Amino acid sequence: ESDRVFIPFGYNIFVAFWAGHYAAEKIGCEVVPGGVLDTRARILKMKELKCTAFMATPTYTLGMAETAKQMGIDPKDLGIKRITCAGEPGASIPATKRRMEEAWGCPVYDHIGATEIGAWGYECTFQEGVHVNEAFFLVEVEDLMTGEVTEEPGREGKMVVTALDRLAKPCIRFDSKDVIRWAERDCSCGRTFRLLDGGVLGRTDDITKVKGVLLAPTAIEEVVRGIPELGDEYEVVVSKRGDLDDILLKVEIKPGCEGKEKEVLERLQQELRLKTNLGYRIEVHPYGSLPRYQVKAKRFKDLRRKGG
Ligand SMILES: [Zn+2]
Incomplete structure (x- = not known):
């Protein structure tokens, strides 16, 4: 059972x-x-x-x-x-x-969840989005630019969360840095806990300006893993070349798909431009050679932050 x-x-x-x-x-x-x-x-x-x-x-x-x-x-x-x-x-x-x-x-x-506040959201078996456990958490969404609290479904913002059941360490209006948006609909499972559309969409400290455009690393992941000929692993390195931002995307081609490399890379470049409005330098690495991670991966490297 x-x-x-x-x-x-x-x-x-x-x-x-x-x-x-x-x-x-x-x-x-x-x-x-x-x-x-x-x-x-x-x-x-x-x-x-x-x-x-x-x-x-x-x-x-x-x-x-x-x-x-x-x-x-x-x-x-x-x-x-x-x-x-x-x-x-x-x-x-x-x-x-x-x-x-x-x-x-x-x-x-x-x-x-987050270590500071506990596990605040989960997906039920209907898989229609992530439920916020509103019995234990008060979740507010703040506009990314103005900080104004918004209840409007479909509007992205930063999650500010208050844990209602914490005794040892009260956590009031904790800035989780997670970017979320309320779904427009209720879940078919019948629970009234509100749904988040797409779970955590990114982190405010991951969303970075590249070539003047806001870039969320999760958008790159969605494109790379949406192309079946590409391996699961990838790495993004943002750096400066002279005065210009440069984005290098490293990918692996799955064994057996090497012959399609040219068309796969063209499709990758096109879909990345569509999804993120940016151009990338793409490098193909031998299958299995990009780093494999056990717990949290570090696939996004912004070398500009270190003054590089
Ligand atoms: Zn549900």
Whole structure:
């Protein structure tokens, strides 16, 4: 009936996975902590113990699928029925969510929180957006430019959150730096907790001005992972060339798709321009050579910030 939940991280004093661990037990699941193992051993452990669910970052969810395939195991055959993702926006970025769901053959649910305030949002099984847990959190959206609080659905702003149940450390109007927007509709599940359209759309400290245009790294991810011939990993480096901003995008082409490189790169360049209004220098790196991350990825590097 209930799930056997694998947690593929050592959580030490990291509060998020402890919360996940105890919450899973509270609803009757059995939890398997996989912290001391490496990725290959974790996959074998999930298989051996017939785990039916796991929680991880989107980066690691894709990384484990890739490692499983290298081991000759189709992740879909492991019997995972649901995955909860947290720590990065990926589970609400449509192209990334699709890649994870296709790789594992099961739904992937987004779950959002911050160490300072706790887990304030989750996706229900209807997957129509992220519910704000309004029983415990008061979420306000502030206009990015004026700071004015807006309730208007569809309008992007910065999330300011008050935790209503914190006793040890009150958190009143905490500036989460997350960019969100209220959905126009209620969720079909019947809960009245309001929905956010697309989860966390970006971070105010990630959204940066490049060549005079506001750029959100999540937009680049949506384009890269929407092109099936490209690998999961990518890296963006913004720097100065003389007086001009330069954006370098590093991608990998999936094995077997090398012959289509020219058309894939043309499509990538076109879709990036459409989605972000910017031009990129694109570099193709050998498959498997870009950095792989275990917890939170650092794929966006702005060298201008270091005075470079
Ligand atoms: Zn719902």
